[in-house]
Amino acid sequence: xxxxxxxxxxxxxxxxxxxxxxxxxxxxxxxxxxxxxxxxxxxxxxxxxxxxxxxxxxxxxxxxxxxxxxxxxxxxxxxxxxxxxxxxxxxxxxxxxxxxxxxxxxxxxxxxxxxxxxxxxxxxxxxxxxxxxxxxxxxxxxxxxxxxxxxxxxxxxxxxxxxxxxxxxxxxxxxxxxxxxxxxxxxxxxxxxxxxxxxxxxxxxxxxxxxxxxxxxxxxxxxxxxxx
DNA sequence: CCAGACGTTGTT
DNA sequence: GTCTGG
DNA sequence: CCAGACGTTGTT
DNA sequence: GTCTGG
Numbered sequence: 001x002x003x004x005x006x007x008x009x010x011x012x013x014x015x016x017x018x019x020x021x022x023x024x025x026x027x028x029x030x031x032x033x034x035x036x037x038x039x040x041x042x043x044x045x046x047x048x049x050x051x052x053x054x055x056x057x058x059x060x061x062x063x064x065x066x067x068x069x070x071x072x073x074x075x076x077x078x079x080x081x082x083x084x085x086x087x088x089x090x091x092x093x094x095x096x097x098x099x100x101x102x103x104x105x106x107x108x109x110x111x112x113x114x115x116x117x118x119x120x121x122x123x124x125x126x127x128x129x130x131x132x133x134x135x136x137x138x139x140x141x142x143x144x145x146x147x148x149x150x151x152x153x154x155x156x157x158x159x160x161x162x163x164x165x166x167x168x169x170x171x172x173x174x175x176x177x178x179x180x181x182x183x184x185x186x187x188x189x190x191x192x193x194x195x196x197x198x199x200x201x202x203x204x205x206x207x208x209x210x211x212x213x214x215x216x217x218x219x220x221x222x223x224x225x226x227x228x
Numbered sequence: 229c230c231a232g233a234c235g236t237t238g239t240t
Numbered sequence: 241g242t243c244t245g246g
Numbered sequence: 247c248c249a250g251a252c253g254t255t256g257t258t
Numbered sequence: 259g260t261c262t263g264g
Binding site: 064072074076077079086089110154166167 | 233234235236237238239
Binding site for chain 1: 261
């Protein structure tokens with residue numbers, strides 16, 4: 001479902017969207033073809049304050065001994081239907097929720113015959129898409145540098161997305177961000193209701209070039225309508 | 229009790 | 241670390 | 247998610 | 259076919 005994405009926003013746009021214009025402590029370069037293992041800005045709350053920090057796409061759980069071990073388990077997506085029960089995600093879902101700010105994501109339509117056709121999906125209003133995630137901080141050894149990582153929460157496709165694919169990321173309403181990000185809110189009955197498909201009218205989509213298939217390609221035109 | 233898994237998607 | 245399976 | 251590798255020995 | 263890497 002959600003294994004490729006892009007972001008073209010500036011640091012200032014992120015600051016306005018999430019930090020009430022506080023400056024970011026990281027530089028933001030556009031990524032027109034972001035894949036698992038790559039870094040993305042992440043919004044999370046530390047000591048009652050929202051922060052934006054870089055993190056690796058693909059959760060590295062505490063029990064992993066190596067990055068390679070973690071990458072065997074496709075932890076770049078977490079099924080929302082089961083996230084509260086799965087041993088790899090349950091604790092992060094209670095205590096370490098985050099928002100992945102995206103300009104949009106890619107989804108491949110699989111025709112009855114012929115090659116898969118990639119589409120870019122974005123918010124119709126042009127706003128930064130607040131995708132629900134869970135994060136982790138992992139160390140290879142006690143004195144190693146911590147690796148921050150995240151997984152994107154997925155759900156069933158809404159009526160808009162189902163024309164392309166049967167799954168989609170959880171896209172949060174701005175009004176739900178504080179609840180989602182608050183690490184002190186841990187009751188499933190308060191956070192599980194946010195894990196649902198967004199209204200279909202929020203979204204727009206267009207087919208893009210199959211050049212996006214290869215992560216070696218990373219150009220501004222990848223996000224544009226195919227052939228345009 | 230210990231050992232071993234721990235995940236998703238898509239396709240058949 | 242925690243759950244599942246035997 | 248898709249693309250690309252998938253291995254060993256011996257020599258530089 | 260299956261795993262690894264981006």
